[in-house]
Amino acid sequence: MADGAARDAEYSRRVAAVFDLVAPGYDLPALRFFPFAADRLIARINPRRGEKILDVAAGTGAVALAAAQAVAPDGRVTAIDLAEQMLVQLDAKRRKFGIENLDVHVMDARHLDFRREYFHHTVSSFGIFFLSDMLAGLREWARVTRLGGTVTFTVFGAQAFQPMMGLFLSRVQAAGVTFPENSPRRAAERLQDPEVCRSLAVEAGLTDVSVEREMIGYHLRDTNDWWEILWNSGTRAALEQLTPEQQDALRTVHDAEVAALASADGIYLNVETLVVSGRKQAGSR
């Protein structure tokens, strides 16, 4: 295997391993910003009954489950993700809710096993920054989207999770964790700029590109809720680089600094979200 391909495969393996680990806790109430953001994304594309939708990096199905209801009964949603355990959770919810128009596949977002121009809409919520080459990924998503259809993704805005996330990142970095330029963390930081999102979509060949800012905020009850977010989402990758003793020590000091931010209502979680959407037109690649 060529060096680049081997590096890519190893990168994907590590991303999938983290999400397999967090899957059981991913739907805890503290992390309800994922389904809240999914609702905003669905409202943006306004799917119609009968349409076919692809949810890329679907996770436990926040977008896919809502989309399946929107296009039912004759429309269909396909959900793909690299992490099998995330899809196990999705499938359990699909069965629990009796949703029959939703298919689930383990698949890499960078190489979709679908024919070109198959889906009316391709969506991905908080997935794009996990791709080592985001532009190539977005072009691949556009490839499987019909002419006139949309490609829509969400990313976190600059204020999302602040000031807690800044405090947490300082703590893990002080403990020796680094975030290389090609890490999801750095990619997510670059995408906090709406103009970077817009340029990416335009460069991928999409037209009528819009970037809308959605504020999704709520109060966490206590520092335990905040730790549940850190432990059961992508930030787990950083914590996994520490020993259990280092994790405990970090949590003690970090809990104290986050507790100091609490008001009578709890600890406010700001989830500034950017919804980026463009249309595939004739001539789009």
Ligand SMILES: C[S@@+](CC[C@H](N)C(=O)[O-])C[C@H]1O[C@@H](n2cnc3c(N)ncnc32)[C@H](O)[C@@H]1O
């Ligand atoms: C932050 S979660 C978002 C999940 C879901 N879209 C949501 O909004 O709740 C990111 C997801 O991207 C998936 N992922 C990361 N890289 C991927 C890739 N190359 N192909 C497919 N899925 C990927 C992870 O396994 C994880 O489930």
